[in-house]
Amino acid sequence: MGEASAVTMAAPPWQRWRSLAEAGLPFAALIVMLAVIIDIRPAVFSYFGFTLLFKLTTPLILAALGQMLIIMLGDIDLSNGSFVGLVTCITALFLTDNPGLAVAAYVALVLAYAAFGLLIHLRALPSIVVTLGMSFIWLGAAVMLLPAPGGLAPGWLSGFMDWRPPLLPLPIWAAIVVALAGHLVITRSSYGTILRGTGDNPRATARAGWSVVAIRVAVYAAAGGLGVLAGLTLTGLTTSGDANIAPAYTLIGVSAVILGGGSFTGGIVSPVGTVAGALVLSLAGSLLSFLQVSPTWQVGAQGGILFLILAGRVLLREVPQ
Amino acid sequence: MNKMRHAWRKWRAALVLGLALVPMLASITRADGIATGDTSRIRIAFSNSYAGNSFRQVMIRDFQDAAAQAVKEGKIKGYTVVSSNASVTEQASQMQNLILQGYNAIIILAGSDTALNGAVKDACDAGIVVVAFASGVTEPCAYRVDYDLDTYGQAEMNYFASRFGTKPTNLLEIRGLAGDGFDKRLHAGVEKALAEYPNFKIVGQVYGEWTSTVAQKEVAGILPSLPTIGGVLTQGGDGYGAAMAFEAAGRKLPIIIMGNRQDELALWKKERAAEGYETISLGATPSVSQAAFWVAQQILAGKKVPKFVQVPLLQIHQDDLDAWLAKVPDGGVADADFSQALTVAIIDANADHKPIPGIPAPK
Incomplete structure (x- = not known):
């Protein structure tokens, strides 16, 4: 340990500056995009403007954090988006008239997530295959429940999502609170270190006396829980359920994790970075519509923005010695 | 922070004022039913859920043609088109952006009957005219233009x-x-x-x-x-x-x-x-986007429009076949402009529960 910190101390200052810049990249991108938007339309710079601009980021952030937990273990979750869709269907159908049933369904979903985590661990299956299969299960269940989009979110839920808290708009509060909670649990707490260590080197964690099975199951369950929260907030915003509402969350979530400093190798993730990444990705679409980019180019241009930011990260990354 | 709240209050005040002005415009309607309230400063946006097939491409082009012509004639100030890549959440956030950009009306081809209700409600609350077409948006504050x-x-x-x-x-x-x-x-x-x-x-x-x-x-x-x-x-x-x-x-x-x-x-x-x-x-014709455009323009010009406007299907009969065939591109589908006059005639037929006028054959 002492040796490692000595190495860090010995690192030339430009290298430390570099890693700082890398961590700050999504935030810089966020500020630049916001500045451009506000320059085009100063009215955005208001409580009302920020509420609208960031309204739909809350469920995306929660889904991205769920994805982050899975990526932390060195796995990937391709079922995240359709899972959120299923939760919106359950919420819109049952939560108003039959809250008991809805809550039981949420618990069952979280347990199912945990069970798939267990399956992946015990049989040493590739998560990419299992979660792809899961995505069809979620989608199928959602379509069976709600063949056509519909249902109604309970009034308290849509009321909460419309709530105007003091000082900052709700989506910004949500982003701050969630980022802080993630930071404390994953980055700062000792248990978080164990979790990240499991993704990096499960054998070492096992040797240190921790149950890797229990960790994996718990992390998958937590990811499922975040998916449920994402679905709930999304239903509150759209006021209805739709099986096909959020397939894009899967890959946007993955991009947000990577953009925020995560890595597919496992063990390297940043909750604060992931939240910033999710904000950047949802703002990228807004930026293009404020810039009046023609619809034919919008999808490509969005990819272009993502590519530029990721390229920036690669350029800033320290070259391993 | 107070400044932010203050800005929101100002916004609200402007909104209330805007709403109060609407009835003042309502009286200006010509004998042929076309409302002529001043719309030369309004801007109309088209939120489209998917742009990846030829029908939708023609639909966007039809909207742009009609809107560009209207700009030239001073009937509106500007227009825009945004397309989400078949992602409903993306379309919802694009709607929020259009609200922020201060468009006066949004016509939408919704990717979901219900999932955009929140965004549509936000737009209505901001005093924006929302016209959903060729798709069933269930939020009651939106006008709908659709086939029966x-x-x-x-x-x-x-x-x-x-x-x-x-x-x-x-x-x-x-x-x-x-x-x-x-x-x-x-x-x-x-x-x-x-x-x-x-x-x-x-x-x-x-x-x-x-x-x-x-x-x-x-x-x-x-x-x-x-x-x-x-x-x-x-x-x-x-x-x-x-x-x-x-x-x-x-x-x-x-x-x-x-x-x-x-x-x-x-x-x-x-x-x-x-x-x-x-x-x-x-x-169906891709040009239904033009009908929605004119419905939005007419509402802003002060015309009373029913919440549901049924538009006619394009019918081709034995006698018009040659005229239509000459106009259809290879591999394409027959399309015809919905003019402002035709749209107004359709609106009036809907309001009076009369038969909907058909789309005339090309000369």
Whole structure:
């Protein structure tokens, strides 16, 4: 340990500056995009403007954090988006008239997530295959429940999502609170270190006396829980359920994790970075519509923005010695 | 922070003022029903859920043509089009952006009947006129411009009745895609119309997926088991394939309702020349985006518009066939402009519960 910190101390200052810049990249991108938007339309710079601009980021952030937990273990979750869709269907159908049933369904979903985590661990299956299969299960269940989009979110839920808290708009509060909670649990707490260590080197964690099975199951369950929260907030915003509402969350979530400093190798993730990444990705679409980019180019241009930011990260990354 | 709240209050004040101005404009309506309130400073946005097929591409171009012309004539100040890549959440956030950009009206082709309700409500609350078209948005504050699919089946059955009278006749129905909403609504219209004509009997049903090749394969598969077919009910895009299947089986061509596609119209023309073949052609037009555009413009100009505006399907009859065929590009679908005058006539017909005027044939 002492040796490692000595190495860090010995690192030339430009290298430390570099890693700082890398961590700050999504935030810089966020500020630049916001500045451009506000320059085009100063009215955005208001409580009302920020509420609208960031309204739909809350469920995306929660889904991205769920994805982050899975990526932390060195796995990937391709079922995240359709899972959120299923939760919106359950919420819109049952939560108003039959809250008991809805809550039981949420618990069952979280347990199912945990069970798939267990399956992946015990049989040493590739998560990419299992979660792809899961995505069809979620989608199928959602379509069976709600063949056509519909249902109604309970009034308290849509009321909460419309709530105007003091000082900052709700989506910004949500982003701050969630980022802080993630930071404390994953980055700062000792248990978080164990979790990240499991993704990096499960054998070492096992040797240190921790149950890797229990960790994996718990992390998958937590990811499922975040998916449920994402679905709930999304239903509150759209006021209805739709099986096909959020397939894009899967890959946007993955991009947000990577953009925020995560890595597919496992063990390297940043909750604060992931939240910033999710904000950047949802703002990228807004930026293009404020810039009046023609619809034919919008999808490509969005990819272009993502590519530029990721390229920036690669350029800033320290070259391993 | 107080500043932010203050800004929100100012926003609200501007909003209330804006709403108060609307009734003042309402009185300015000409004898022909076109409202002439000053809309020279308004901007209209088009939020589109998907831009990846040719029908949608034409639909966007039609909107841009009409809007550009309106800008030139000083009827509006500006317009924009945003497309989400079939992602409903993306479309919802684009709606929020359009609100922030201060558009006065948003016309939307929604990717979901319900999932945009939150965003639509936000827009209405900000004093923006929202017109949803060719898609069922359930939020009641939005105006809707749409086809009545009951009239599709009704028109098909009425035409058969005009040809066969009360003679017992077997029909073949080509449907769209199993489980699809459009297919379900259209089929319900056919069933409703069928109840009026007891002499017609649907003896076979296939799913043609609105695609010529699929329809041909499916019809060819069921034909050997069918008695003589008098007429074929279609949903558009499937007529040509059906005709090919009948031809390959060496059967006489029944009356196939065409769907405004170029290949269908060309086949109709060829058969008409050969043996005096008669039928009609029906279909949705991409230019429905123009109808929605003019509805939005008219609402802002002060016209009273019903919450649901039914737009007509494009019908092609024997006499107009040549004129339409000349206008349809190869591989395309018949399209015609919804002008401001035609849209106003349609709005008035809806308000007075009169028959909806049809789209006139090109000269």
